[in-house]
Amino acid sequence: MPTRHRLAYWRAALSQTFAPVAIDIPDEVCSGTIRTSRLGHLRVATVDGDPMSARRTPQLIAQDEEEHLVVKLLVRGVAGVLQDAREAHLHPGQIVFCDTARPLRMEFPQPFQTKSLVVPRRLLGLEESDLRRLTATPLHPDTTAGSLLAPFLTQLVDTAATYPSATGEALARHVVDLLTVLIEERLHQQAGDAPSAARLLLARIQVFIDRHLADPDLTPEAIARAHQISVRYLHKLFQTENVTVSRWIQRRRLQECRRDLARRQAAGRTIAAVARQWGFTSPAHFSRVFRDVYGMSPVEWRDSAARAPRVAGVPAP
Template sequence: MTVVLSTQAVPDPEKAAYWSEVVNRTLVPMSVTPRNAGPFDGRIATHRFGYLQVSTVEADAKRISRTPALIGPSSEALVAVGVQVSGTATFVQDGRTAEVGEGDLVVYETARPYSFDYPQRFATHVFQLPRRNLAVPDSDIRRIAGSPISTSGGVGAALSHFLTALTSLAKGRPPLLAHRLADGFADLLSTLITEQARPDDRDPDTTGGALLSRVREHIERNLGDPDLSPESIAQAHGMSVRYLHRLFEAEQTTVCRLIQRRRLEECSRELARRGRATPTVAAVAHRWGFSSPAHFSRVFRATYGVPPREWRALHAAQGRGFTAPSTPSAPVARRTERPGAFRPESM
């Protein structure tokens, strides 16, 4: 449902105050200062697509400021995209100033101070979504905040066409379709931010290639952390859990399976080593992130065909170390196989 608020029916002396209240309630708390002395005229139409809010603002010249005092500790972190439909604006955030013309697009965060100065009557589209729904690090957003982005070509043009289509879909949509539209916006915006912030860090086959590599590196560095999970990984990389799972769709595995497989591989290698000082099976499991020895024993046996202690004994008797393959294959037959013939099964 579209909500339309306007100063048209408000008495002239109350228009400016009413408009300030409307902007604060519809977008985020801001200081609103009309630039002209006469009665203020403004109109804002808002509708939602799942977690995405779409607003179209038409108003007289004004200045708006999001000051530190207006950013409370309980304020939800939002990322906003402003598309200038008519008129111009001067945008300031993080000490950078952008002169925004018709057709330009600007990305900013509501959790940090910013200001817009509109010197004449204007129209703009404002798209707001929770920060957690974007699969980009904070540093990338800050690199492009305060810089106008052209929509004449590339990802900027694709996003602009998508946004234009969204603003025309004012009627209610089924919840599933609305969320898919929001997801499409989030994916395009994430791609645009990456393109603008990291022009030399693009994967030739997929825009998520570099991000996927960073996620894999993060998993390797934190295998021993029992709290390593899709939620903690997504938070560390400034993305949603949903987007994290999407990154792994073409990898023929899931995040949880990758974590478990890599932990088991490291445990199997360590248990197969020969040496005077051999840690207990429980100590090895704990070192590689398994908090429950019983759970570790179950998944190890399901993968390698024997319990961890038997795995260690077999390799100790064999008299040499063992390096587990990086990709598990078939389960072992325990009756007659030589110790060196054991191979992990598929997860």
């Protein structure tokens, strides 16, 4: 590619393989290769590149209908990954989980190679809180999960293109099952001695909350009653999330409102209508808490998302 076209071409190629990204590359960067294949509902990729950095911004995230978890193995070079207020420094053989649904930054200060598995989040059935505990936390090759996943991921990425369609779909189901087991084991280790029954109950309650976000009468009392537990015990369960039940509900409502406001097809709806859809009864209260959390008003957020350019080569959702 001519020098003047390299940045846009490389950005489009990365965006089509993983998710829309903004990238920075030095002027002297001249080479990069992506080899990618489908495996059922999954996608695998090997990326060889020169020094670069890539960012997932809120504006780019708002363009996506599908959310993915990327399992990335660093084969060569070094890398820095920043997500969910954590920063990981990767060396060859280490694996990191990246969630495309939240802001992300990756830095490759020298030539590198990665092998990646791109999995739709919905196939894993993980809660938002679990995903936040996974990201930007390196999986080392000397751990049980790392010693299993690194060679398996390498073989899977290198051979995915050779399987017939039916074999690939069957293999993809087994890959998701294996990945779910390894992730649950990792989360269990991070949780320490937390009782498994309490974790399962908390997960069920969080799913219940997501299903009833639009209900303005969704309160801790109503949630406790629906699960036949006391309000006091409900609050104790959420202590592991370092947030109150009411704040959890508000945060999830704000996340859904923010996503809706950034979608171009929702441009004709009023701010109050979007807020009301997700359980906010007072437009003034919604605007105030939105600004407190995101640092701008709902109108400013929608306007900034509307001005964000599409990524070249990536179809509009």
